[in-house]
Amino acid sequence: MPLNLAVAASICSLFCSLFAIVSAEDPYRFFNWNVTYGDIYPLGVRQRGILINWQFPGPDIHSVTNDNLIINVFNSLDEPFLLSWNGIQNRRNSFEDGVYGTTCPIPPGKNFTYILQVKDQIGSFYYFPSLAFHKAAGGFGGIRILSRPRIPVPFPDPAGDYTVLIGDWYKSNHTDLRAHLDKGKKLPLPDGILINGRGSGAAFNVEQGKTYRLRISNVGLQNSLNFRIQNHKMKLVEVEGTHTLQTTYSSLDVHVGQSYSVLVTADQPARDYYIVVSSRFTSTVLTTTGILHYSNSAGPVSGPIPGGPTVQIDWSLNQARSIRSNLTASGPRPNPQGSYHYGLINTTKTIRLSSSAGQVNGKQRYAINSVSFIPADTPLKLADYFKIGGVFRIGSISDNPTGGGIYQDTAVMGADYRAFIEIVFQNDEDIIQSYHLNGYQFWVVGMDGGQWTSASRNQYNLRDAVARVTVQVYPKSWSAIYIALDNVGMWNLRSESWARQYLGQQFYLRVYTASTSLRDEYPIPKNARLCGKAAGRHTRPL
Numbered sequence: 369m370p371l372n373l374a375v376a377a378s379i380c381s382l383f384c385s386l387f388a389i390v391s392a393e394d395p396y397r398f399f400n401w402n403v404t405y406g407d408i409y410p411l412g413v414r415q416r417g418i419l420i421n422w423q424f425p426g427p428d429i430h431s432v433t434n435d436n437l438i439i440n441v442f443n444s445l446d447e448p449f450l451l452s453w454n455g456i457q458n459r460r461n462s463f464e465d466g467v468y469g470t471t472c473p474i475p476p477g478k479n480f481t482y483i484l485q486v487k488d489q490i491g492s493f494y495y496f497p498s499l500a501f502h503k504a505a506g507g508f509g510g511i512r513i514l515s516r517p518r519i520p521v522p523f524p525d526p527a528g529d530y531t532v533l534i535g536d537w538y539k540s541n542h543t544d545l546r547a548h549l550d551k552g553k554k555l556p557l558p559d560g561i562l563i564n565g566r567g568s569g570a571a572f573n574v575e576q577g578k579t580y581r582l583r584i585s586n587v588g589l590q591n592s593l594n595f596r597i598q599n600h601k602m603k604l605v606e607v608e609g610t611h612t613l614q615t616t617y618s619s620l621d622v623h624v625g626q627s628y629s630v631l632v633t634a635d636q637p638a639r640d641y642y643i644v645v646s647s648r649f650t651s652t653v654l655t656t657t658g659i660l661h662y663s664n665s666a667g668p669v670s671g672p673i674p675g676g677p678t679v680q681i682d683w684s685l686n687q688a689r690s691i692r693s694n695l696t697a698s699g700p701r702p703n704p705q706g707s708y709h710y711g712l713i714n715t716t717k718t719i720r721l722s723s724s725a726g727q728v729n730g731k732q733r734y735a736i737n738s739v740s741f742i743p744a745d746t747p748l749k750l751a752d753y754f755k756i757g758g759v760f761r762i763g764s765i766s767d768n769p770t771g772g773g774i775y776q777d778t779a780v781m782g783a784d785y786r787a788f789i790e791i792v793f794q795n796d797e798d799i800i801q802s803y804h805l806n807g808y809q810f811w812v813v814g815m816d817g818g819q820w821t822s823a824s825r826n827q828y829n830l831r832d833a834v835a836r837v838t839v840q841v842y843p844k845s846w847s848a849i850y851i852a853l854d855n856v857g858m859w860n861l862r863s864e865s866w867a868r869q870y871l872g873q874q875f876y877l878r879v880y881t882a883s884t885s886l887r888d889e890y891p892i893p894k895n896a897r898l899c900g901k902a903a904g905r906h907t908r909p910l
């Protein structure tokens with residue numbers, strides 16, 4: 369919710385000198401958020417949820433390409449807190465990323481003003497609390513970045529534009545779930561699925577004959593979900609910042625951490641219809657329903673709840689392969705100047721990442737290339753900036769699977785600015801995985817069952833692969849992505865399965881240049897909180 373002008377002006381007096389360096393000509397939007405505990409009843413029992421301005425889910429962020437977002441977050445919880453931004457690239461500015469590897473937690477009773485710019489971006493994303501398993505209690509909300517007014521969008525303006533946050537949910541609160549993980553145990557199956565914070569009955573109003581955009585994000589903790597609407601088709605138009613070929617689906621798999629925009633036309637007889645979300649690849653299928661309500665509805669939902677795919681992997685893989693970029697649609701792309709096509713560039717390096725699960729000292733841990741991440745006492749980006757030794761080691765994670773047993777370290781992988789790399793996610797485990805990289809959009813060039821080999825490259829899509837921020841890896845399968853490392857910083861690469869990232873399935877990619885030019889990286893924000901070994905340092909020379 370934008371602030372009133374007086375407050376905006378007082379914040380501006382503090383930060384506008386920074387905008388002057390950054391992007392004076394681009395508009396900025398102010399948000400003032402109070403993060404509190406509050407009672408919520410998503411599955412019918414009272415829980416202590418995390419609210420933002422007394423809302424669960426939190427308020428949406430509406431923005432336009434290149435806007436500056438000034439978000440002042442007051443932490444009224446009794447625990448340190450951070451928000452992070454799934455999909456906002458924070459170009460040249462990983463300090464604002466809001467994960468513990470880049471940003472000091474906001475202490476209880478304190479605030480921190482994030483200064484973000486949605487530079488060269490469009491699309492549908494979400495924000496979420498990144499620390500201490502807070503995500504299990506709420507604190508998330510939708511982010512939409514609209515195209516600038518004169519930039520054509522490859523479909524007519526919809527009659528309405530809805531944020532649809534879906535996700536699995538536990539009746540246990542986040543402190544109990546966290547204690548469970550800290551004891552070294554796995555989480556039980558979730559208790560249900562929510563649509564916009566409700567275990568049932570979330571309603572979306574439509575007028576007969578009109579077309580609506582639904583921005584669907586899976587903000588849950590682990591389950592892939594299938595989304596469908598009784599008697600209605602969905603036309604996919606956007607995936608995490610890319611306009612897609614407009615393909616029609618009767619149901620859509622949304623893996624944890626992913627976002628999709630679909631157009632739905634209210635072209636059926638006027639009544640209410642089920643919106644259905646059900647879990648994928650689980651032995652017990654969790655299902656929840658919401659309502660698509662026609663304004664001239666003749667009656668409530670009726671008929672059987674439409675079924676969807678449950679354990680079928682090939683169905684999902686085929687759907688994933690059918691999702692392509694619309695090459696003629698305008699809109700910011702990972703190479704905004706359009707100066708190259710990703711399929712024509714030789715990659716300079718291949719990184720292969722393989723997950724594993726196991727016990728360390730009698731406790732459950734998860735690892736990438738055998739390293740199970742443990743946080744340092746200081747955000748890695750701050751240690752890097754202030755040249756504080758002894759916090760992390762570059763190369764503390766190998767860029768190929770080692771085959772060894774799991775061990776714990778503060779895993780940081782070095783990478784060269786402007787390299788063009790291939791990352792292969794190999795999943796030898798029997799569960800579906802989902803990976804996210806902060807700071808970037810990447811091209812999903814291929815995925816298939818079995819072991820990746822160099823011959824797998826023959827089947828890559830080097831023409832119209834979709835560029836996105838989160839990729840699924842099917843059980844006993846691989847997925848491959850290409851990334852242009854054009855964003856300097858310390859970037860979190862993590863499992864979006866929240867217990868797995870909490871217990872170590874993540875690391876940081878340090879994209880480095882020796883240059884100190886503002887064109888490559890911004891200096892530390894003046895208002896950055898300093899903690900750990902960085903406490904007492906100065907964000908500007910005295």
Ligand SMILES: *[C@@H]1O[C@H](CO)[C@@H](O)[C@H](O)[C@H]1NC(C)=O
Binds near residue numbers: 402444
């Ligand atoms: C946030 O909400 C809490 C609880 O209502 C209140 O005590 C506190 O003053 C609020 N903080 C701000 C900065 O508005």
Ligand SMILES: *[C@@H]1O[C@H](CO)[C@@H](O)[C@H](O)[C@H]1NC(C)=O
Binds near residue numbers: 480481
């Ligand atoms: C906290 O909010 C105040 C405005 O209420 C602002 O002046 C201050 O810079 C904020 N603190 C941080 C660390 O961003």
Ligand SMILES: *[C@@H]1O[C@H](CO)[C@@H](O)[C@H](O)[C@H]1NC(C)=O
Binds near residue numbers: 521523612613696698
């Ligand atoms: C791709 O985008 C163009 C340009 O906006 C549009 O005319 C066309 O319908 C789109 N094609 C598909 C298959 O979505």
Ligand SMILES: *[C@@H]1O[C@H](CO)[C@@H](O)[C@H](O)[C@H]1NC(C)=O
Binds near residue numbers: 416541542543544
């Ligand atoms: C979570 O529930 C437990 C009881 O099961 C309670 O002791 C704890 O205070 C609760 N945590 C929060 C944040 O409400």
Ligand SMILES: *[C@@H]1O[C@H](CO)[C@@H](O)[C@H](O)[C@H]1NC(C)=O
Binds near residue numbers: 712713714
């Ligand atoms: C890519 O590598 C091939 C084989 O080494 C070479 O012939 C080609 O010119 C390279 N392409 C580019 C764009 O550098």
